[in-house]
Amino acid sequence: MLLNRRTSILSSLLLFGKFGQAHGEPADLVAVTVSFSILGDLVKVVGGKRVRMRLLAGPNQDAHTFEPRVVDAKALLSSRLLVSNGLDFEPWVGRLVQSSGFKARHLLAATGIKTRTMADEDGKQTTDPHAWQNPLNVTRYVRNIADALSEIDPAARADYQARAQAYSVELTALDAWAKGQFATIAPAQRKAIISHDALAYLGEHYGIQFSAPVGISTEAQPNARQMRKLIRQVKRENIRAVFIENMSNQQLIRQLAQETGVEPGPPLFTDALSEPDGPAPDYLSMMRHNIGALASAMRHKGGAIN
Numbered sequence: 001m002l003l004n005r006r007t008s009i010l011s012s013l014l015l016f017g018k019f020g021q022a023h024g025e026p027a028d029l030v031a032v033t034v035s036f037s038i039l040g041d042l043v044k045v046v047g048g049k050r051v052r053m054r055l056l057a058g059p060n061q062d063a064h065t066f067e068p069r070v071v072d073a074k075a076l077l078s079s080r081l082l083v084s085n086g087l088d089f090e091p092w093v094g095r096l097v098q099s100s101g102f103k104a105r106h107l108l109a110a111t112g113i114k115t116r117t118m119a120d121e122d123g124k125q126t127t128d129p130h131a132w133q134n135p136l137n138v139t140r141y142v143r144n145i146a147d148a149l150s151e152i153d154p155a156a157r158a159d160y161q162a163r164a165q166a167y168s169v170e171l172t173a174l175d176a177w178a179k180g181q182f183a184t185i186a187p188a189q190r191k192a193i194i195s196h197d198a199l200a201y202l203g204e205h206y207g208i209q210f211s212a213p214v215g216i217s218t219e220a221q222p223n224a225r226q227m228r229k230l231i232r233q234v235k236r237e238n239i240r241a242v243f244i245e246n247m248s249n250q251q252l253i254r255q256l257a258q259e260t261g262v263e264p265g266p267p268l269f270t271d272a273l274s275e276p277d278g279p280a281p282d283y284l285s286m287m288r289h290n291i292g293a294l295a296s297a298m299r300h301k302g303g304a305i306n
């Protein structure tokens, strides 16, 4: 059931616990609500032990189509900071803020990033929200998070800034490693198919051309004409890198795999992390997993396609 139909009974619900403290935690922890799991990891990295973080869309959940519940609105109301990506990645956040009455700080983490636009299914130019797929953009994400936390909790400013700085060094190292992974792959071979168009920032940064049967939001309906075009492209260009994603419709890629005889690679984690025991429990391991899988599939081009 949608949140706005349930908010009228919000005040009468006594079942939901406060955002409140777990036993043994200091009272002055900063309560932060975060829209989706990848951003949640970045908030944990920067916030360290001073932050108590609550996720809305969790691991393997699709943040494009997430539907907040009353318990989410209640928790948000006791938070001092809400962090979402912005760029219309989470179209439900505005509704949640409004219906919960949340008035504290709301950080749009992608603020200040040079965005890219792409045509949607109807040919209309739309801003691509998946900016975290370029690790150098994430330097800006963590800086924005550090600044917002510093405003709310100025006593720990130096800690937040130092952790964001240290993480930026890891992001730069990740970028260098990724460049090395793709360096040996000829530009003509740097092509991949994925369930929805989530990797264009990665593609732009590392010179990989991604195609997808669904546009930049998983809310879009699959398009039969686009699907036929992709199947022809995979055959014609002998593309071996075909991937499903952890949180989106896998049917289209399975159909494409069947019709082209290409075995899909391991699931890529694009808009959500894996569970803690999976291959992508945090941003850095997610990127290493995705980049490793892409590079390996593109490298092993070959095998005739009927």
Ligand SMILES: [Zn+2]
Residues within 6 Å of the ligand: 064, 130, 196, 197, 198, 216, 217, 218, 271
């Ligand atoms: Zn997406």
